[in-house]
Amino acid sequence: MKSIIFLFSFLYSSSLIYGQELKPDHYFDFWVGKWNVSWKEPDGNVGKGTNIVLKTLDDQVIEENFKITSVNQKGFKGKSLSVYQPQSDVWRQTWIDNQGDYYNFTGKIDGDKRIFETQTPKRKDGTMFKQRMVFHHITKTPLDGIGKAQ
Template sequence: MKAIYIVFVCLFSFSVNAQQNNTSCKCCTEKHGEFDFWIGKWTVTNPDGSFAGTNVIDKIQDNCILRENWTSANKGYTGTSNNFYNATTKQWEQIWVDNQGGSLHLKGNRVGNRMILKSDMITDSKGQKFHHKVTWTLNEDGSVRQYWETITIDNSITVAFDGLYKKTE
């Protein structure tokens, strides 16, 4: 009887440990890793090759948040974004806040080698409606292109940013 009790305790203990290990990283799924191609320390250049800034992207909060820390070549401008997969809405979200009081909330998904996030429709001070669309493309050489468009309700497009990310480490 004692041997059966010991076997039961061992099996129960193993089962509990296995369950704890399987649930210890709730954000270690394939979906949560879709934007990992952006992780790293980067030098960012404009289309003409001029220096745009630096960016450090890392994972925090047990792999649940992809954090961005941007430092622009324009002195005094910095910003941070938290990017996360929202399992409830089944989409990625980015919440950006900069040191000038600006903020942006984007939502979307990965399509092939691109992460495509868009804002809701925004109305500016002149009553013009527009939304932002930011696309990060993983290039074959490991670099990443960030292409940010501002799109008006009549579909006219202004490029707000076009940067090429190259890893520094």
């Protein structure tokens, strides 16, 4: 499998959702933590993985370390680095994985949603399509004590 598309609903902390306005450089801080993730595959099976997300480089960079634990896809690993650029007021993310994929995402806020997206010429006919990661339904406290994405 060459590419994986995820749609996560993260249940953790956010900015405006619980009455505390965050500065733009903290909009994705909710993501920091240890996560068990799951998603529905196109064939109907449920994929599973882990995601360890931490702040690094003087707390200015968010580092993601993703790994699939599902038996049928075990071995897939990916990493991203995300940073807020105050001079352009934009979040940027670079994704790489052990399959040779590289993506350059731009982050944005849409109401209570946190979004990373990119235009990617991936189709065989060369047409572009948008690849997005949308974080939503974000709450201050995890439901079961550990970060969880579905």
